[in-house]
Amino acid sequence: MNVLGIDTSCDDTSVGLVEDYRVISNVISSQDAVHAEYGGVVPMLAKRAHEENFPQVLRLALQRAHVTPQEIEVIAVTRGPGLAPALEVGVTQAQRLAQAWQKPLLAVNHVEGHLLSALAQSKNGRNGWQPQASDFPLFGLIVSGKHTEIVLIHDWHSYEILGETVDDAIGEAYDKVARLLGLGYPGGTLLARFAQEGNPRSYPLPTAMRQSGDLNVSYSGLKTASLRLVRELTRDHTELLTKQQILDIAASFEAAAHETLLYKLQKAWEQHPEIRHLLLGGGVAANTALRQKLRQMARRFNAQVHVPYTKKLCRDNGAMIALAGYLRYQHGWTPGGAIDRKPQWSLAEAE
Ligand code: KG4
């Protein structure tokens, strides 16, 4: 069954298609260049860029999948969470297509898309992991530019958020510290690359919320501590950081950022030692060091970590929305009436 998925939740315009679990196309048009000079996403500029990019992205997605509109069974679109003006473009376009092509339209939660992306198969039907009923409950870990959530997946589409960030998301912290180090925007990926060459024990940076008694995490303290460290090392920005200092700050930051999360995940696992599978999703899921550490932890609990088969599926993309839509449809969700965007929409309410 062919499902077309649309995501315009933030600064990527994306349309993807799946045939059941198989990703048959996934086109992403990035707006990084539009927002770079502002050091963050400007909602109205994002909206305009989505409107401009959408027709071309849609055309390419259909072309690469070798699928005609007649061959599509369902259209899925991100309803939220995300930036209201940006979401609006995807929802409007999806509604227009559903009407023109006479197809059912399903609203999808963006975070659910990230969460289920490790299940996707590549075009040749390989990769990905598809849980059986007996595999539930599962753990889900969402690490992106806007979300940091430890999720208990009771069953298909039944989620309980065990812990989440009380301030910045982990990807946001990567981007902010990258900016502080002069690595540009968005610099998370670059910072991660630098971290591989630095010494993570060079500078002790805080891992917050250890004593909080819950499974929540926080990243604003780590960001402030990194800022203070850079200020000290540059004597109030009057001197430049050396290359070695940048590598070492990146490595120290990354170690603390990971430790914050791993500490709480371990607590969650100790509370649910029967869980054998973790689904990892979101932009920061592309981070190799984080994947390694998670695999190490999972081994201690006799469990496996499942990651998207390609890094493209970690970032915001339409194929993950198509897959989440496909699975919802398979599990009995029927398209409702008109869809309205929902900028604040927790995974736990997405049933
Ligand atoms: O999932 P995503 O594309 O957008 C959101 O829904 O938020 O995630 C983007 C985030 C950015 O903050 C980016 O810096 C971060 O993912 N990111 C990484 C890596 N690749 C992307 N962070 C750490 N290591 C990476 N390799």
Ligand code: ZN
């Ligand atoms: Zn996202």
